[in-house]
Amino acid sequence: MNLLLLHPDELSTDGSPLRLEGRRFDHVRQVLRSAPGDLLRVGVLGGKLGQGRLITLGDDFLDLLLDPSRDPATGLDQESPLVLPWTLILALPRPKVLRRLISAIATLGIARIYLLHTYKVDKAYWQSPLLSKESLHQALLLGLEQAGATRLPELHLRNRFKPFAEDELPGLAADTTALVLHPGSSTPCPRAVEGPLIVAIGPEGGFLPYEIGKLEEAGLEAVSLGERILRVETVVPWALGRLM
Amino acid sequence: MNLLLLHPDELSTDGSPLRLEGRRFDHVRQVLRSAPGDLLRVGVLGGKLGQGRLITLGDDFLDLLLDPSRDPATGLDQESPLVLPWTLILALPRPKVLRRLISAIATLGIARIYLLHTYKVDKAYWQSPLLSKESLHQALLLGLEQAGATRLPELHLRNRFKPFAEDELPGLAADTTALVLHPGSSTPCPRAVEGPLIVAIGPEGGFLPYEIGKLEEAGLEAVSLGERILRVETVVPWALGRLM
Known part of the structure; x- marks a missing residue:
């Protein structure tokens, strides 16, 4: 603190x-x-x-x-440290990892987080008490207290992939640098992005090809961070560091 | 795995x-x-x-x-994924954090890690069984198994700051991009460094001004990542992502 x-x-x-x-x-x-x-x-x-x-x-x-x-x-x-006009879309990780990760994301200063269901997310995760509004709010506060900042990210839960990808994401991605990290892509992830950004990060095990297709239809570009397979708690700060 | x-x-x-x-x-x-x-x-x-x-x-x-x-x-x-010719000098973190962090660093693929004593590192950390050669080796292996890689980073323990900074570091830093992350610096941390790199990251609470002076004498440049105060397990992948 x-x-x-x-x-x-x-x-x-x-x-x-x-x-x-x-x-x-x-x-x-x-x-x-x-x-x-x-x-x-x-x-x-x-x-x-x-x-x-x-x-x-x-x-x-x-x-x-x-x-x-x-x-x-x-x-x-x-003034509180700057918040970037960035949106992180994250496949819901294991609840135990989630708490630490939500705090870490809050320390880094981005505006918006969506926690998303995907095929390889265990459905039971959505029932965890760590996903209660109160518990997530507490994790965000811990992150701000760590960072020395006062501005909370917005945090949204989306437990259905298809309606999010079809109905909500195209609006979010319009006029924005919009990326999905996908090891199968041959396009390297860009660096030092200026202006608004959306970046989607899949579950351990990755997005399905069908899901990548839906995200691309919504306007996201698939980019790769290399062949190493990283844990979600490593890839999130690592990718944000590269993009910032 | x-x-x-x-x-x-x-x-x-x-x-x-x-x-x-x-x-x-x-x-x-x-x-x-x-x-x-x-x-x-x-x-x-x-x-x-x-x-x-x-x-x-x-x-x-x-x-x-x-x-x-x-x-x-x-x-x-x-071939195993590429290993960068990079050296991370890290003030010894709490042993519980260290294990996870060592695995995470091994997944990212850098060549060398030094764990260093500094004034704000609790001396008791050096007595932890998690610092045994066997335990650290195990954490590195877990990182490789996660990443899908086979090349172990070298891992060195240095429990005295001054001899390391005076006698060993100048040789390591010669002909190398050599940085120390220091919130007090007005020079922003560079991005996308090519070639060999050394980066030093202090304990929570930071390096002492005396320690920063010693690191600068050894050839490291103090650079800043902004005003947010990050946990060591966040700042390590975040900084490496920016530098890569």
């Missing part, structure tokens, strides 16, 4: 200190080992970054001052 | 089938669910790739034929 992330509703409107309990309190006491008087890095979800002054450290709460009129070192006046 | 990786000593010299037990047998039976007669992807550590024919599947062993004179579909005649 490189940032105490606050919900806009938690901000006080009268300049009074803000009270935090639970996970964020534990982190300040046990990991940062902060003492009253210390400045802490703070951000507001969807908003700005800055510093708060730790005023009180209780047994199970802390009070944080964020009011520059009372303490000029505090306040929220810095 | 996308490859049954064999040690050169396991190859028969008289064309007789080769017997496998243990982990590789379990994988063929339980994950691949192969039956006698099936062709399996095979590679020899440090050597070539090809196919073997599953001849017998016993209760705790399998026999594999690799002799093209007896079965033309079998044999080892394909």
Whole structure:
């Protein structure tokens, strides 16, 4: 956690200190080992970054001052790191991998994630409690706290391939660099893409030829990253690093 | 496992089938669910790739034929994927992260890894059983089996920063693109580097200014990947993807 992330509703409107309990309190006491008087890095979800002054450290709460009129070192006046106007379409990975991967994607700063069903995705994955809205939201927050950023990616679940590929994807892919990673392609994956981008990454085992066909019909170009077979948690940051 | 990786000593010299037990047998039976007669992807550590024919599947062993004179579909005649002449210098991460990360690095195909002590690396990490030669070798093999490749990276442990930076690194960095990722730098990290490369990646918490100075003296250039703070398991593939 490189940032105490606050919900806009938690901000006080009268300049009074803000009270935090639970996970964020534990982190300040046990990991940062902060003492009253210390400045802490703070951000507001969807908003700005800055510093708060730790005023009180209780047994199970802390009070944080964020009011520059009372303490000029505090306040929220810095922009969050840039978010790229990019969309990642990812075949739903194993739930255990998914949690870590969703956090990692949130740290990298892209605008939109679609988790997609494909033939080689185990249908049981869609029933996992790790796919609950609350659990995915938590994984995204952990990613922002790690990155020191405040802007959440949009996250969409699509558990039917064909309606997504036929009805939704052509609109998303219009006027956009639109790619699907496919080891069978002879076109190398481009580098350093400017402007909006969509990139689709298949399950371990790959997309079916039928699925590649549907994605191509929707406007995606099949490109290859070479002959090595990578785990999804490796290929996602590796491909984004190459494309960025 | 996308490859049954064999040690050169396991190859028969008289064309007789080769017997496998243990982990590789379990994988063929339980994950691949192969039956006698099936062709399996095979590679020899440090050597070539090809196919073997599953001849017998016993209760705790399998026999594999690799002799093209007896079965033309079998044999080892394909080159392993390319390995880049690259060196990754990595501050030793938490042992639990290390294992996964070493496997991931092996899948990506670089020639050399140094695990380095720095000020912000917990000294206790060096005592972990996961750092034994056997355990690290196993993690590298898992990476090759995943990638479908046969060439192991060299892996070196350096538990003293200063002698490494002063005595060993200048030689490694000579006539090579040599970089250290450092958020404080105003030089952006280059893309698509050709030829030999060394890249150093610090611990979570970063290198000390003193350490950055030592690395620069050894010939490394400090470059930045932006203001987001990434976990080591994210930044390694992300940075390699950008540099490749």
